Amino acid sequence: MTAPEQETPDQAAGGTTGGSTGGSTGGGTAAAVRREDVGLDELRRRAEAKRDKAVYGQDSVIACDQVVRIFTADRVEVQALQGLDLLVRKGDLIALVGASGSGKSTLLNILAGLDTPTAGTATVAGCDLLGMNAKERLRYRREVVGFVWQQTARNLMPFLTAAQNVTLPMQLSGERWSAGRAARRSARAHELLDALGIDHLAGRRPAQLSGGEQQRVAIAVAMANNPSVVLADEPTGELDSETASSIFDAFRTVNRELGATVVIVTHDPMVAGEVRRTVAIRDGRTSSEVLRETLTDEHGRESTTEREYVMLDRTGRVQLPREFLAALGMEHRVAVDLAEDHIALRADDRGGDGS
Numbered sequence: 001m002t003a004p005e006q007e008t009p010d011q012a013a014g015g016t017t018g019g020s021t022g023g024s025t026g027g028g029t030a031a032a033v034r035r036e037d038v039g040l041d042e043l044r045r046r047a048e049a050k051r052d053k054a055v056y057g058q059d060s061v062i063a064c065d066q067v068v069r070i071f072t073a074d075r076v077e078v079q080a081l082q083g084l085d086l087l088v089r090k091g092d093l094i095a096l097v098g099a100s101g102s103g104k105s106t107l108l109n110i111l112a113g114l115d116t117p118t119a120g121t122a123t124v125a126g127c128d129l130l131g132m133n134a135k136e137r138l139r140y141r142r143e144v145v146g147f148v149w150q151q152t153a154r155n156l157m158p159f160l161t162a163a164q165n166v167t168l169p170m171q172l173s174g175e176r177w178s179a180g181r182a183a184r185r186s187a188r189a190h191e192l193l194d195a196l197g198i199d200h201l202a203g204r205r206p207a208q209l210s211g212g213e214q215q216r217v218a219i220a221v222a223m224a225n226n227p228s229v230v231l232a233d234e235p236t237g238e239l240d241s242e243t244a245s246s247i248f249d250a251f252r253t254v255n256r257e258l259g260a261t262v263v264i265v266t267h268d269p270m271v272a273g274e275v276r277r278t279v280a281i282r283d284g285r286t287s288s289e290v291l292r293e294t295l296t297d298e299h300g301r302e303s304t305t306e307r308e309y310v311m312l313d314r315t316g317r318v319q320l321p322r323e324f325l326a327a328l329g330m331e332h333r334v335a336v337d338l339a340e341d342h343i344a345l346r347a348d349d350r351g352g353d354g355s
């Protein structure tokens with residue numbers, strides 16, 4: 001689908017359109033742009049007001065800007081990520097969803113420091129994922145990010161107990177052994193297991209734990225070195241829905257009580273009900289996101305609102321929902337009108353090629 005050039009999230013999500021008038025000033029091949037209503041002086045004033053706004057991603061713990069990842073297999077190029085933008089603020093808990101092959105795992109591997117983008121920029125907690133040398137990359141993987149994979153065997157050492165699994169990343173972080181350090185590491189392991197409600201299982205090996213318990217130990221392992229970001233790839237993929245829900249509780253604990261920013265890749269449809277922000281990836285780009293907000297009224301009653309937004313990328317492109325375009329018969333070219341507080345898109349009603 002082609003992407004019209006400008007659009008507000010409100011508009012794309014079905015908000016009202018305003019009535020701007022005036023002639024077309026042209027706007028590339030695909031859109032007629034009208035902006036007389038607001039006027040150039042007003043536009044200049046708004047641009048100046050925004051000039052001091054933060055640099056892209058400045059206040060984010062994860063900042064991906066136009067990230068491209070191209071794989072070459074059998075001399076065929078696959079563009080797994082096609083200019084993906086994503087900002088995640090410190091303390092967020094987000095889910096990444098998308099069809100199979102949309103690029104979720106590719107993105108997660110890049111954020112985990114296991115793969116490097118072909119182009120673009122990506123930073124996590126201030127670390128430049130394209131510019132790290134081997135030593136920095138190792139430190140990044142040990143200290144800045146923690147991971148939880150779908151396969152429990154990938155998360156835990158089978159011959160170590162739960163507590164020993166949690167202390168292992170701390171031992172690997174490089175400090176020399178001392179009795180004091182060993183005691184502190186053991187105390188931290190028990191603290192983490194306790195926070196996740198499984199300290200009573202500290203002495204068991206993975207084979208003596210259920211799938212859900214193993215994943216909670218895996219979350220404690222991921223948190224061992226107090227990383228800025230925890231990344232999880234389908235962490236509930238092998239679990240029934242009740243256990244999956246308890247794993248989301250564990251991620252919420254890690255997020256709220258232990259301060260980690262959490263990114264979970266999932267196919268699980270119930271995930272939107274579990275997190276505040278769900279970002280959808282389509283064809284290697286972030287395409288839309290759902291934000292949920294729970295409000296409590298003066299009687300203590302809770303209500304949850306949910307709204308879907310489409311993503312506006314750094315070059316001003318948006319990907320409009322296919323069904324919206326189909327409903328209004330929009331294709332190829334649309335008229336774009338700038339009003340006081342929104343941008344309206346209208347189907348090209350001139351017919352033919354418009355020339």
Ligand SMILES: Nc1ncnc2c1ncn2[C@@H]1O[C@H](COP(=O)(O)OP(=O)(O)OP(=O)(O)O)[C@@H](O)[C@H]1O
Pocket residue numbers: 071072073078079080098099100101102103104105106107
């Ligand atoms: N190492 C690789 N070599 C070649 N192509 C790859 C490689 N890794 C991924 N791809 C391709 O990149 C695209 C994105 O794959 P990716 O695994 O990121 O998707 P995904 O959204 O995680 O899918 P799923 O939900 O099925 O895991 C796919 O077309 C895939 O075939």
